[in-house]
Amino acid sequence: MTFTATRKPDPLPGPRHVAIIMDGNGRWATQRGRARLFGHHAGAKRVRQIVRACPDLDVKYLTIFAFSTENWKRTQTEVAGLMSLFRRYITREAHALLKEGVRVRFIGDRIKLDEKLVSLMDELELLTADNSKVHLTIALNYGGRDEVARATKRLAREVKAGRVDPESVDAETLARFLDTYFLPDPDLVIRTSGEARISNFLLWQSAYAEYEFIDTLWPDFNREIFADIVAAYARRERRFGTVPT
Ligand code: FPP
Numbered sequence: 001m002t003f004t005a006t007r008k009p010d011p012l013p014g015p016r017h018v019a020i021i022m023d024g025n026g027r028w029a030t031q032r033g034r035a036r037l038f039g040h041h042a043g044a045k046r047v048r049q050i051v052r053a054c055p056d057l058d059v060k061y062l063t064i065f066a067f068s069t070e071n072w073k074r075t076q077t078e079v080a081g082l083m084s085l086f087r088r089y090i091t092r093e094a095h096a097l098l099k100e101g102v103r104v105r106f107i108g109d110r111i112k113l114d115e116k117l118v119s120l121m122d123e124l125e126l127l128t129a130d131n132s133k134v135h136l137t138i139a140l141n142y143g144g145r146d147e148v149a150r151a152t153k154r155l156a157r158e159v160k161a162g163r164v165d166p167e168s169v170d171a172e173t174l175a176r177f178l179d180t181y182f183l184p185d186p187d188l189v190i191r192t193s194g195e196a197r198i199s200n201f202l203l204w205q206s207a208y209a210e211y212e213f214i215d216t217l218w219p220d221f222n223r224e225i226f227a228d229i230v231a232a233y234a235r236r237e238r239r240f241g242t243v244p245t
Contacts, residue, residue, distance in 0.1 A: 014234045015187035017061035019209070022047070024193030024217030034172040042219035044089050051102060051145035053223040054134045057230045061135045065201050069109070069143030082116060086140065090120040094127060101133025108142030109150065110169050130237060137183060144203030180205055188233050192218045193213035210236060 022043055029039030048066060054062050067082060072083075093117045097104055113121075120138070154177045158164040164173070174182065185205045188196070195216040198206065212229050 002127050012234045012236070014058050014230050015210075016059070017184050017188075018059050019062070019063040019065075019185045019189045019202055019206070020050070021065045021189070021191040021199060022218040022221075023191055024196055025219060027193065028217040028219045036078055037085070038083055039217075039219055040085055044085055046219055046221050047089070048093065048096075049223055050226055051097075051134065051136055052100065053226055055101075057227055059134070059230065062136070062185075063107075063137040063139065063180075063183070063186060063202070065139045065142065065199075067108070067140050067142070069141060069146050070200070072112070072141075083114060087117050090117075090124050094124055097124070098128055098131065099138070101131045102136050102234065103128045103131040103134070103136065104136045105182065106138050106145060107147070108140045109146060110141070112141055118245055122207070135183070136141065138182070140200070142179070142201075144200045146200075147179050148174075148204055150179075168185060175204070177197040178204060188212060188229070190214065192216050192221055 002164075018039070025039030026036040026042040027039070028042065029036050043238070052061060054060070066086065071082070072079060075211050103219070104124050107126065110118050141230075152173055155164065155169065155174060159169075180202070183205070185207070186202060186209045187235070189202065189206055189209045190212045191197070191213055194213070196213045204210075210233060212233070216225060
């Protein structure tokens with residue numbers, strides 16, 4: 001008897017953790033003859049939509065780059081507008097995020113952020129602490145090198161206090177001191193707007209991530225594009241430095 005296999009092979013798993021560099025808000029606004037902040041507001045609407053798309057796409061962790069340690073160099077108007085947008089986003093979205101099972105956490109250095117924003121961030125983290133459907137991490141005043149430097153400082157203090165033996169320090173030890181200690185490494189990093197750079201985002205954590213650079217400007221990004229990228233990822237073969245078996 002001959003046996004014909006008709007069953008298709010199981011699809012490879014999709015990305016569990018997706019990180020996004022949301023770029024192109026400024027250009028999107030300029031193309032419409034509007035101020036850059038108009039683009040950031042449109043970008044915030046996309047954040048809502050993309051967070052909501054995660055459960056259907058089996059994306060358990062979503063990490064987004066909202067403000068980098070370099071973004072302070074923008075005009076005072078743009079920086080103040082972005083800070084006010086973050087405060088507004090947290091205030092307005094808190095209830096929906098709670099109801100939708102989203103746990104929100106922030107990474108980055110809070111020291112330069114204004115007190116009001118930091119207390120809203122703390123409250124949102126606390127409010128959503130029991131959620132686990134989607135883990136949304138927002139990078140605010142975040143830079144990969146800055147994060148590694150801050151982690152090293154914390155680790156050095158532990159060594160100085162005699163709580164960590166310097167001979168025992170390895171990559172896993174340092175990872176425990178990073179802002180992202182609670183997150184798995186990203187499987188996939190997406191950057192919108194046609195720039196093929198990682199701009200200091202999750203430098204340590206992305207060692208084995210797949211990258212997807214797409215031309216779409218962030219305010220035009222949507223759930224269909226997101227779903228396509230996630231499906232394309234599942235077709236790739238990840239080797240983590242090994243050879244195919
Ligand atoms: C990069 O576009 C975008 C940012 C620096 C800000 C990202 C912020 C948002 C999407 C707003 C909403 C976020 C939250 C969490 C509510 P750009 O200004 O560099 O664009 P350009 O390269 O076209 O100038």
